[in-house]
Amino acid sequence: MRRAARFSAMALGAILGAGILLAATARAQQLVADLSSHLIAITTGFTGTEVVLFGAVDGPGDVAVVVQGPAGRVNVRRKERIAGIWMNTRSVEFDDVPGYYAVATSRPVERLAEPSVLAREEIGTSNIALVATGAPPGRAAEFREALIRGKRSQGLYPEGPVPVTFLGDRLFRTTIHFPANVPTGAYTVGVFLFRNGQVISAQTTPLVVSKIGFSAEVYEFATRQSLAYGIAAVAVALASGWAAGAVFRRV
Amino acid sequence: MQIYLPIAEMSVNALLLLLMGGVVGFLSGLFGVGGGFLMTPLLIFVGVPPAVAVGTQANQLVAASLSGVLAHWRRGNVDMKMGVVMLVGGVLGTTGGVGIFAVLQRIGQIDLVISLSYVLFLGVIGGLMVFESARALIKRRRMPARRKLHVHTWLHGLPFKMRFPRSRLYVSALLPGGIGLVGGLLVAIMGIGGGFLLVPAMIYLLGMPTAMVAGTSLFQIIFTTAFATVLQAATNGTVDVVLALLLLVGGVVGAQFGTKAGAYLRGEQARFLLGAMVVLVALKLAWDLIAVPLDLYSLSRMEEG
Numbered sequence: 001m002r003r004a005a006r007f008s009a010m011a012l013g014a015i016l017g018a019g020i021l022l023a024a025t026a027r028a029q030q031l032v033a034d035l036s037s038h039l040i041a042i043t044t045g046f047t048g049t050e051v052v053l054f055g056a057v058d059g060p061g062d063v064a065v066v067v068q069g070p071a072g073r074v075n076v077r078r079k080e081r082i083a084g085i086w087m088n089t090r091s092v093e094f095d096d097v098p099g100y101y102a103v104a105t106s107r108p109v110e111r112l113a114e115p116s117v118l119a120r121e122e123i124g125t126s127n128i129a130l131v132a133t134g135a136p137p138g139r140a141a142e143f144r145e146a147l148i149r150g151k152r153s154q155g156l157y158p159e160g161p162v163p164v165t166f167l168g169d170r171l172f173r174t175t176i177h178f179p180a181n182v183p184t185g186a187y188t189v190g191v192f193l194f195r196n197g198q199v200i201s202a203q204t205t206p207l208v209v210s211k212i213g214f215s216a217e218v219y220e221f222a223t224r225q226s227l228a229y230g231i232a233a234v235a236v237a238l239a240s241g242w243a244a245g246a247v248f249r250r251v
Numbered sequence: 252m253q254i255y256l257p258i259a260e261m262s263v264n265a266l267l268l269l270l271m272g273g274v275v276g277f278l279s280g281l282f283g284v285g286g287g288f289l290m291t292p293l294l295i296f297v298g299v300p301p302a303v304a305v306g307t308q309a310n311q312l313v314a315a316s317l318s319g320v321l322a323h324w325r326r327g328n329v330d331m332k333m334g335v336v337m338l339v340g341g342v343l344g345t346t347g348g349v350g351i352f353a354v355l356q357r358i359g360q361i362d363l364v365i366s367l368s369y370v371l372f373l374g375v376i377g378g379l380m381v382f383e384s385a386r387a388l389i390k391r392r393r394m395p396a397r398r399k400l401h402v403h404t405w406l407h408g409l410p411f412k413m414r415f416p417r418s419r420l421y422v423s424a425l426l427p428g429g430i431g432l433v434g435g436l437l438v439a440i441m442g443i444g445g446g447f448l449l450v451p452a453m454i455y456l457l458g459m460p461t462a463m464v465a466g467t468s469l470f471q472i473i474f475t476t477a478f479a480t481v482l483q484a485a486t487n488g489t490v491d492v493v494l495a496l497l498l499l500v501g502g503v504v505g506a507q508f509g510t511k512a513g514a515y516l517r518g519e520q521a522r523f524l525l526g527a528m529v530v531l532v533a534l535k536l537a538w539d540l541i542a543v544p545l546d547l548y549s550l551s552r553m554e555e556g
Contacts, residue, residue, distance in 0.1 A: 044493075046255045047262050072552055077359050079547045085367075085540045088359045088549070146548030153546070180255065180262030215257035215493075222258055222488060230484030233310050233492050234477045237499065241317030244503040248318075 030058045030201035033065075033191040038205075040178060041212035048180045051207070053104070054173040055191060062106045062194040063164045063172050064123050067207070069100030069156070070185030076143045076150070092135040092143040099183035101128060101151070104162040104174040113197040121192060121199060125157055155179040184209050258491035259303045265497055267297065272501020276315075279502070280509020281516065282525040284450075285312055285472065287443030288373060290498065291365075292532060299494070301362050305352075305442030306489030309479040311498045312444045316472040318503060323466030330417040330463050334470040336424050337431030337449075341475040344435025349482040352439055356487065359551065366536050368441050373533035376447055380526030387519040418459045418467075426457060431471060438479045444472040447529065 033055025040049055053065055074097040077088040105112060109124045119127045125148050132140035151157040156179065164174040176189075187207040192199050211219050222229045254265040271293055279286030287308050294304035323329055355361040409423035430452045434445040449468040453459045459467070484490040513521065 042255060044255050045253060047253045075359065075551045077549050077551070079544055079549070085363075086542075086544055086547075087363045091359060143548070146546070147550060149546065150548060150550040154550075180253075181260060183260075211257065215255050218257040218492060222484065222490070226488055227481065227485045230481035230490060233484060233490050233495065234313055234480050236492060237310050237313035237480070237495065238317055238477070240496070240499055240503075241314030242321070244314070244499075245318040245321035248503075248507050 031063075031191060031193040031203055032056050033203055033205065035189060035205055035207060038207055040182070040207070040209040042182075042184065042210065042215060043213050044215050046180060046215075048182070049178050051176045051178065052173060053176060053189065053191070053205075054171070056170050057172065057193055057201075058170075060169055060195075061200070062112055064106070064109070064112055064121075064161075064192045064194065065104040065164060065174055065176070066121070066123055066190040066192070067100065067102045067104075067176055067187060068098040068122075068190070069183050069187050069209070071096040071098055072183075073097065074147060076147050078143070078146070090139075092140055093133045094144070094147060095131045095133060097130060097147065097151075098128065099156065099185065100178070100187065101125060101157045102162065102176055104164045104176065106164040106166060106172065109161055112194050113199070117197065117199065121190070121202075123192070124161075125152075154181060156181070156183070178209070182209055184211055254493065254497070256299075256491050256494050258307075258489070259299050259494060261298060263297065263299075268494070268497040269501040271297075272498040273505035274501075275498075276502035276505025277509040277512070278505075278528070279315070280506035280511075281513045282509075282521055284525065285315060285444035285446045286502070287312055287445075288369070288441075288447060288529065289532065291442040292369070292536065294494075300489075301365055302352075302356060302487060302489045303491055303494070305365065305440070306480070306483035306487060307491045307494045307498075308442035309438055309476045309483060310490050310492065310495040311502065312438075312476040313473060313480060314495075314499045315502055315506070316444060316469045316476065318506075320466060320469045320473060323469060326466075328462050328466035329470050330415060330459070330467045331470070332413075333415050333418055333420075333427055333457075333459070333463075334467050336413065337427045337434070337467075337471045338474050340428035340431030340433075341435040341438075341471055342478055344432035344437075345439050345475050345479045345482065346435075348436040348439025349479065349486055351436075352483075353486055363540075365441060366540055368437075370533050370537045370540065372437070372441075372448060373529045374537070376451065377526045377529030377533055379451075380522050381530060382526075384519045384523035384526060388523060418457075418463050420457065420459065422457060427453075430456065431475070434468075434471065435475045435479075438472075438475045439482070444469075444476060446472060 033053060036052035040051065057063065074094050075091055076094065077091040079086045080089045103109065103124055109118065112118065118124055122128055130144055132144065135143065148157060152159060158177060162174055164172050166172045187209060189205045189207050191203045193201040252265045253262050255262045275286040275290045278289065291304050291308050295301050320329065352361065355364050409425050411424040412421060413424045414421050430449060434449050437443055437445040437448060446468055450464050453464045453468060454461060480490055
């Protein structure tokens with residue numbers, strides 16, 4: 001416990017130190033920000049993690065942080081009752097759906113700027129640019145809502161903006177939470193500085209989520225050489241089944 | 252103790268998985284069935300994607316059935332020739348099943364088909380078992396009527412007749428082959444060994460001696476599940492070894508205690524309890540199909556390309 005406390009005190013110290021440094025450079029630049037870590041390692045004991053984002057601005061203003069995970073294609077299906085049984089019927093496909101999406105802001109999203117500005121920068125779940133393929137616009141909206149709701153219930157689009165807190169009027173920090181089922185790949189962390197409802201400065205920082213160690217090796221093996229992996233899985237099962245039979249014969 | 256499953260891509264409690272393996276193993280030892288029909292729904296219930304649950308379950312069953320066969324082998328209760336003939340059908344069934352699985356996954360109906368086949372097979376088999384064992388429990392005091400070794404039906408008129416000396420049978424090879432085929436389909440689509448279907452089919456359709464049935468069906472199940480594991484891994488990428496190993500350790504230990512407890516149960520009682528359990532699982536799954544779902548919409552990730 002004590003070690004953890006000391007560690008977090010040290011981390012905070014480092015962040016503050018870095019923050020002061022950043023504050024000095026921020027005089028030249030309007031916005032500077034960085035993450036406590038640029039790599040999230042999914043190890044065998046991974047249960048989710050938090051990443052601290054900290055930075056400095058050159059004067060008063062509002063800060064919004066948008067974290068987007070690797071984009072992919074998602075199929076949203078709707079169930080309907082057919083002959084008394086609920087089955088999937090209609091479906092809509094969405095392109096460029098971020099695998100993870102989180103927002104942190106220093107004030108409620110709708111009070112940061114005009115809707116058009118928020119839409120342009122994709123700030124807030126209602127502003128993610130999603131392209132629906134093969135569906136009339138009315139139906140797409142309904143499926144889009146379902147998509148966001150589904151991602152939210154999986155914990156991949158965390159509910160509501162997390163606060164960005166200011167330490168004084170120059171330094172800010174926020175904590176981004178990543179659940180255990182966070183998809184792997186390249187993430188982008190966008191930081192925006194708002195003044196009078198306009199984005200006056202923005203910065204993008206990369207973040208990588210990657211499987212590390214044993215779970216990475218298993219995954220690599222399973223995807224690169226799937227046939228050999230299947231055979232190995234059977235061999236492991238045969239060995240353990242035989243061992244179990246041999247051990248329990250004596251008992 | 253949380254552990255990250257590399258293929259299911261989720262974090263679960265390792266102790267929970269060991270416990271689940273142990274309980275299902277206990278029941279399978281108690282009743283002499285594989286227990287896949289309980290484990291697959293349980294895995295889905297704790298949040299494992301259905302496809303991964305099915306693929307992994309096949310892998311786990313390889314180990315469970317091998318350790319089971321070893322015990323039967325020592326007592327000479329395995330009809331190799333019969334097992335090999337069933338296996339030919341089993342391999343065909345598994346290949347077809349994995350193909351069907353991939354197609355269903357693509358068109359988004361795999362969950363429905365898995366649930367429907369569970370409701371259908373579990374409901375029918377469980378209902379029959381409850382009915383038959385209840386009648387046996389009531390009639391137990393009466394003298395059993397003397398029966399012929401087996402009744403001759405049109406099934407015995409099929410071509411390609413073969414002799415199976417161990418089981419003292421002379422039947423068409425199409426019959427065990429067909430039973431194997433259905434078993435293989437079940438392994439691939441439902442992630443179960445299919446023992447609960449194979450065993451009655453071998454007793455009632457083939458007329459095999461009861462002592463031979465368990466060992467021979469397990470012998471056949473080793474190969475179909477092994478084959479299904481390799482195919483699922485290669486075509487659908489749904490086999491999680493870490494998950495399989497955890498279930499296996501719990502399952503092996505549970506099965507030993509189950510077998511010992513099973514010695515205190517009479518045949519009809521065991522069949523009645525097993526039947527009742529099977530029917531309950533079927534009813535639960537049937538309810539999930541007809542009840543209004545929590546969310547009408549579901550998401551699935553598509554492969555890029």
